Amino acid sequence: MRHDYRMSEVDVAGAGAPVLRGRFLHNEPMKKHVSWRAGGIAQRVYIPADLEDLTWLVRSVPARESIHMVGLGSNLLVRDGGIAGVVILLHGVLDTLAIESRAHGLPPAPPDTALVYAQAGVASPKLARFAANHDLVGGEFWAGIPGTVGGAIAMNAGCYGSETWDKLVQVQTLDREGQLNERLPDEYVTGYRHVALKQAQQEWFIGGWFRLARGDGAESRAMIRELLKKRIASQPLNLPNAGSVFRNPPGDHAARLIEACGLKGFRIGGAEVSTKHANFIVNVDNATATDIERLIEHVEDTVEARTNVRLIREVRIIGERQ
Numbered sequence: 001m002r003h004d005y006r007m008s009e010v011d012v013a014g015a016g017a018p019v020l021r022g023r024f025l026h027n028e029p030m031k032k033h034v035s036w037r038a039g040g041i042a043q044r045v046y047i048p049a050d051l052e053d054l055t056w057l058v059r060s061v062p063a064r065e066s067i068h069m070v071g072l073g074s075n076l077l078v079r080d081g082g083i084a085g086v087v088i089l090l091h092g093v094l095d096t097l098a099i100e101s102r103a104h105g106l107p108p109a110p111p112d113t114a115l116v117y118a119q120a121g122v123a124s125p126k127l128a129r130f131a132a133n134h135d136l137v138g139g140e141f142w143a144g145i146p147g148t149v150g151g152a153i154a155m156n157a158g159c160y161g162s163e164t165w166d167k168l169v170q171v172q173t174l175d176r177e178g179q180l181n182e183r184l185p186d187e188y189v190t191g192y193r194h195v196a197l198k199q200a201q202q203e204w205f206i207g208g209w210f211r212l213a214r215g216d217g218a219e220s221r222a223m224i225r226e227l228l229k230k231r232i233a234s235q236p237l238n239l240p241n242a243g244s245v246f247r248n249p250p251g252d253h254a255a256r257l258i259e260a261c262g263l264k265g266f267r268i269g270g271a272e273v274s275t276k277h278a279n280f281i282v283n284v285d286n287a288t289a290t291d292i293e294r295l296i297e298h299v300e301d302t303v304e305a306r307t308n309v310r311l312i313r314e315v316r317i318i319g320e321r322q
Helices: 051-060 124-133 140-144 149-155 217-234 254-260 289-307
Strands: 023-029 041-047 067-070 076-078 083-089 097-100 113-119 168-175 180-183 188-191 194-197 203-214 271-273 281-283 316-318
Touching: 051 083, 051 168, 076 289, 097 124, 113 124, 113 149, 124 140, 124 149, 124 203, 124 217, 140 217, 149 194, 149 203, 254 289, 271 289, 281 289
Parallel strands: 041 083, 067 083, 076 316
Antiparallel strands: 023 041, 097 113, 113 203, 168 180, 168 203, 188 194, 271 281
């Protein structure tokens, strides 16, 4: 059953806190909010009204309760046992896109470049198109990333030879106390599909400032169209999936290793290793999250046993086993 109600009604708002303006959904099926279209329920899902509302929500949640920020759910599996705590949906809420002359506290961008500020809930392909439409180049690769800007920053998402943190000059974060912060790239350790704050504390990416070169917008848009054609031709986009399941090992490709082990088309329940791209697991027949996780584990174990390479997951798995 779904209920919409104010935070104060669930005894998590502190005395004197403002009434929240977003919406709560109770016992919400997370399969509706992840691209695999599988998984359990979240006890509480919150859709904030805006950034200010989001900060008040985070301040109001007791420290003992977990908070999960979710964009398009394109890199996420929620176990069938569901999630306790609060899930916050950012897509369509933190959706600001703007050209800015400078990031806060930094020198102005050189004249042959511009800064694009994008909030965490913006879909990455939308960022790519926005840049191209403003005659900025270098962000075309975001068109091939099916998630949001927040997720792209959090995992240093990339494709076709480019990565998100190559373009970042500053990020905006929200910490567990509900405070907004602005941080520079040198405050993080970044690498291939990896980002970590050097000082350990819980923060979520709320937005970022990206520096892109000025150039030919028509050429950029043409490049985006070509990248999308390539993606459609090589990936099983007609079936629910979460993109690449595993990171590419150094000097190799996860898809090549998986295919070499004869795993294309291997199924557990309704989950299948894609016959089109071996590093994709697709939901072909009402797969459960358990089906998908068991298949991920089977691929990991098989590849390691036959090649001595342990694949590292790119997708995130949260929640309780059923």
